[in-house]
Amino acid sequence: MLALTELERSLHRHLVDGGNLGGLGPALGMSQKEASLLYTGMCDLLGSPRNPAALVAICYATGAVQPPELLDPSGIALPQEERDLLLLFAIGLGAADMAAQLDRKQWKVNEQAKEVLDNLQAKTRAQAVHVAWQYGIVTGPAIREWLETGDPAGTEPTAPLSGLGPVLYIQMREGEVADTPRALCAARGPAEAMALLAYWDQAADDRDARGALWARASEVLSRSGRPVGQPVQGVHPARQSDTMRRQRCRVCFGHARLEIPGKPGYLYLVTDNERRPQGGYRTTEPPVCIDHALVCADSEPRLQSGHTALLVTSSTESGVLGTRYVPLGDSANVAAVSDSQGFHPYADRERMRWVLASELVRDLTAYKIIDLRRLIRTTFPTPSAPASRRPFATA
Ligand SMILES: [Zn+2]
Numbered sequence: 001m002l003a004l005t006e007l008e009r010s011l012h013r014h015l016v017d018g019g020n021l022g023g024l025g026p027a028l029g030m031s032q033k034e035a036s037l038l039y040t041g042m043c044d045l046l047g048s049p050r051n052p053a054a055l056v057a058i059c060y061a062t063g064a065v066q067p068p069e070l071l072d073p074s075g076i077a078l079p080q081e082e083r084d085l086l087l088l089f090a091i092g093l094g095a096a097d098m099a100a101q102l103d104r105k106q107w108k109v110n111e112q113a114k115e116v117l118d119n120l121q122a123k124t125r126a127q128a129v130h131v132a133w134q135y136g137i138v139t140g141p142a143i144r145e146w147l148e149t150g151d152p153a154g155t156e157p158t159a160p161l162s163g164l165g166p167v168l169y170i171q172m173r174e175g176e177v178a179d180t181p182r183a184l185c186a187a188r189g190p191a192e193a194m195a196l197l198a199y200w201d202q203a204a205d206d207r208d209a210r211g212a213l214w215a216r217a218s219e220v221l222s223r224s225g226r227p228v229g230q231p232v233q234g235v236h237p238a239r240q241s242d243t244m245r246r247q248r249c250r251v252c253f254g255h256a257r258l259e260i261p262g263k264p265g266y267l268y269l270v271t272d273n274e275r276r277p278q279g280g281y282r283t284t285e286p287p288v289c290i291d292h293a294l295v296c297a298d299s300e301p302r303l304q305s306g307h308t309a310l311l312v313t314s315s316t317e318s319g320v321l322g323t324r325y326v327p328l329g330d331s332a333n334v335a336a337v338s339d340s341q342g343f344h345p346y347a348d349r350e351r352m353r354w355v356l357a358s359e360l361v362r363d364l365t366a367y368k369i370i371d372l373r374r375l376i377r378t379t380f381p382t383p384s385a386p387a388s389r390r391p392f393a394t395a
Pocket of ligand 1: 249250251252253254288289290291292
């Protein structure tokens with residue numbers, strides 16, 4: 001095992017604490033030139049590329065620095081596409097190489113790289129690698145294999161923890177709170193002939209375009225507007241309805257419309273429970289983009305006892321899943337009819353006046369059943385693409 005000097009260990013600590021190379025000299029109490037010589041010498045000693053994130057990982061993988069204690073991996077909720085980046089950070093790849101390796105657009109990789117730092121509350125990629133090590137996302141065996149063979153084990157996107165499935169954009173997160181039913185009342189607006197369910201402090205966006213009143217819940221978002229935090233039971237009403245209305249991807253909120261020549265459509269993964277006796281499917285589960293189709297099919301709990309992949313060409317917003325309320329006597333107070341949620345069609349305007357909506361329901365009326373793996377194999381060939389296929393790679 002390599003023994004590092006006290007200065008080299010301090011250098012490592014500086015990187016792990018989120019310091020950058022520019023601040024290395026002052027941090028170590030030496031000139032910047034001396035610091036930079038120390039850094040390059042340390043990289044050469046450990047066989048690391050001149051990349052701080054790789055240096056941090058190699059110090060841990062070789063035991064040159066005692067690796068940090070591991071933390072409970074369920075303490076971190078990170079989308080798979082961001083996890084994939086961390087190992088690539090740890091082998092010192094730049095954005096263009098990461099984009100090529102993952103077969104993603106470089107702008108998307110840059111965006112996701114920023115997200116991953118946000119989500120791990122890391123200032124630098126080196127610090128992110130340190131945090132990822134603690135959560136078992138970057139591991140010793142993967143880094144040692146890379147040092148020996150030039151290829152890290154596990155740069156194939158790894159399956160998420162079994163039973164949990166991917167973290168969904170629409171899921172409620174820890175810290176997000178549903179509004180109290182006490183905020184509801186029976187009201188009569190100026191234009192309303194009859195009383196209806198409302199909020200005491202109603203805002204314009206509490207109702208959708210068709211008049212349904214929507215459940216409120218707070219949101220915990222990162223600066224870039226993405227939900228963060230550990231997923232908890234249930235879906236967020238505003239995120240579910242927005243995703244379903246716009247038919248965006250349930251995992252990443254990206255576009256879920258597949259532009260397959262001759263058969264464009266939205267990709268939905270449905271179960272037999274959602275099949276309607278009169279044909280078609282009725283679902284509250286938004287579609288999925290091509291990047292997340294397989295990870296959902298393979299690991300989303302609701303799909304694990306069987307599912308069908310549909311390329312949907314026509315669908316309608318048929319109603320909402322929600323709770324029905326009744327006015328209490330002549331007062332403005334209201335009470336829920338039952339604890340359970342039911343389907344309420346938009347067409348039944350009378351009923352809809354007393355419903356608090358929590359999920360948007362879509363009826364899938366025209367679709368083609370597809371073989372998902374075959375579709376992906378034939379239409380969207382994956383990685384290991386030759387350099388000529390990398391439109392964003394730099395020379
Ligand atoms: Zn997606």
